[in-house]
Amino acid sequence: MAKTKDGFTVYYNQFKHKIYNYFLYRIGFDQKAAEDLTSEAFLKALKSFADFDEERPFGPWIFAIAHNHLVNYYKIANRETTLTDKENFLPQTDDSASERLELERVIKLIQTMEAADREVLLLRFVDGLSNTEIAELLNKEEGAVRTQISRAMAKLRELLK
Amino acid sequence: MDKLEAQLNKLPSAKLSLAADTKIKSRLFKAMAAQNFNRLGSLSWLALKPVGRTVAIASLAVLLLVGTSIYAYASGGVTQGSALYPLKRAVEALEETVNLSPAAKVKTYSKFSERRLQEALILSQKNTPANEQEQEVINEHIKTSLDEAADNISSVVNQAKTGAERGETEAIKQLKEKNEDTTKYLRAIEDKAQSEHNEEVIKKVNEVRDNIRQYQSILEDKAWDEDKPKSDRPEVKEPSDSKPEVEGQKIRQDIKSDQPDGRRRQEDLKAPVQPSQATELTPPPVSTDGDRTNQTNDNREDKRRERDD
Structure with missing residues (x-):
């Protein structure tokens, strides 16, 4: 795809929901804040778009920008996110009420996990990134990512018991 | 695939609302327009040249900018994909604020x-x-x-x-x-x-x-x-x-x-x-x-x- 402003618009349309979803799951499902962060991340991406290597996929690049932006978001305001007092926070689905409750329980437990475990689980199952993409994003070996996901799953299984 | 993995795969994906989407696009278009203006601004080294030449070039630039803006704004043929489109949207954003x-x-x-x-x-x-x-x-x-x-x-x-x-x-x-x-x-x-x-x-x-x-x-x-x-x-x-x-x-x-x-x-x-x-x-x-x-x-x-x- 040609690296033009139009190309950027196409990328935006392709990734807007994914990036919004990325923020939403990491800031306690605060929709307004997630929208603002999505906007800011894409503005940052636009500013750096001239440096984007068009030979490489756009996905890992925009996720890396979103990741750095999220780190700054927490760092600057020293924010903390908790879901313990929230109910019915998940986006709408066709699942039954009991399934939704179960999913909410899983998410709440994921939120209590260590940051590294939490991040790989969210990247893998919420953002739908492959192990290779996660490895690139977190600057790790693919094998290490696979192991970490496996360990995080085992920990989550324990928590769910 | 075990039960937990199946559950994790079912975690719902949220979508950006139309209102938020439009707002973000509007910001992006404005930023694109600003980048175009800044690129013109990068010609400011010309100010170091003799005064007469600078004035002439600056006038020409202003004329070009104004003329281009008017053309971009008025032309239905300036669509997304056109280099002038961000300019057109910037003028529209201005029009929106004055009404x-x-x-x-x-x-x-x-x-x-x-x-x-x-x-x-x-x-x-x-x-x-x-x-x-x-x-x-x-x-x-x-x-x-x-x-x-x-x-x-x-x-x-x-x-x-x-x-x-x-x-x-x-x-x-x-x-x-x-x-x-x-x-x-x-x-x-x-x-x-x-x-x-x-x-x-x-x-x-x-x-x-x-x-x-x-x-x-x-x-x-x-x-x-x-x-x-x-x-x-x-x-x-x-x-x-x-x-x-x-x-x-x-x-x-x-x-x-x-x-x-x-x-x-x-x-x-x-x-x-x-x-x-x-x-x-x-x-x-x-x-x-x-x-x-x-x-x-x-x-x-x-x-x-x-x-x-």
């Missing part, structure tokens, strides 16, 4: 919605692109234009309601004047999309059409007659999909009208085209095979009736 009354806003948003539809039509009538990627880019632009048109139409309706509630019938008058071309553009885009079996664009067209029906609910409300005293006017109805009972409503007729021979449609398409855009806004290609054309038109009308029902 304060509901009537002025109705006029402005109507104009914007028409422009987005006009841009979508021009994009859809571009010759077949060289490759799939190019086609994908154009398709995305068409969908974005239609999204923005739908959003502008919602703003038109909201402003018209606000104006009507304040007894400013000028807002409703503006609404009446600004709806015919909208449906003509929309129909042309839909015809083109149907001929190309472009389901995504057809879906977007239907979304725009749903918003246009909100026009209808306001225009049908004869209680907003200007001759009636303000106190006699009821509250404006919420948009509804109920069928109109009042005759002579232009928009509904345009949306639903049966046109078996396609001839009137071609005339409709030509009507809104400005002289400067005449070469670009040609009607969608029509087959020279009479029987086949009539059959295609009949099929389209059948589909349109099914959908409207």
Whole structure:
């Protein structure tokens, strides 16, 4: 795809929901804040778009920008996110009420996990990134990512018991 | 795959709301426009040259900028994909901020919605692109234009309601004047999309059409007659999909009208085209095979009736 402003618009349309979803799951499902962060991340991406290597996929690049932006978001305001007092926070689905409750329980437990475990689980199952993409994003070996996901799953299984 | 993995795979994905999406796009367009201006600003080293030359160059730059802005703003042919498009949107953003009354806003948003539809039509009538990627880019632009048109139409309706509630019938008058071309553009885009079996664009067209029906609910409300005293006017109805009972409503007729021979449609398409855009806004290609054309038109009308029902 040609690296033009139009190309950027196409990328935006392709990734807007994914990036919004990325923020939403990491800031306690605060929709307004997630929208603002999505906007800011894409503005940052636009500013750096001239440096984007068009030979490489756009996905890992925009996720890396979103990741750095999220780190700054927490760092600057020293924010903390908790879901313990929230109910019915998940986006709408066709699942039954009991399934939704179960999913909410899983998410709440994921939120209590260590940051590294939490991040790989969210990247893998919420953002739908492959192990290779996660490895690139977190600057790790693919094998290490696979192991970490496996360990995080085992920990989550324990928590769910 | 065990139960936990299946559960994790079922975690729902949220989507950005249309309002947030439009807001972000607007910010991005403004940023793009600012980047273009900054690029011009990077020529400031010329200020180090002799004064006369600097003044001449600066004047020329200003003239070029103003001229380019006016051209970008006024030209229907400047669509997404054009280098001047961010400039056009920047001028529009300025126009949006200076219009304060509901009537002025109705006029402005109507104009914007028409422009987005006009841009979508021009994009859809571009010759077949060289490759799939190019086609994908154009398709995305068409969908974005239609999204923005739908959003502008919602703003038109909201402003018209606000104006009507304040007894400013000028807002409703503006609404009446600004709806015919909208449906003509929309129909042309839909015809083109149907001929190309472009389901995504057809879906977007239907979304725009749903918003246009909100026009209808306001225009049908004869209680907003200007001759009636303000106190006699009821509250404006919420948009509804109920069928109109009042005759002579232009928009509904345009949306639903049966046109078996396609001839009137071609005339409709030509009507809104400005002289400067005449070469670009040609009607969608029509087959020279009479029987086949009539059959295609009949099929389209059948589909349109099914959908409207």
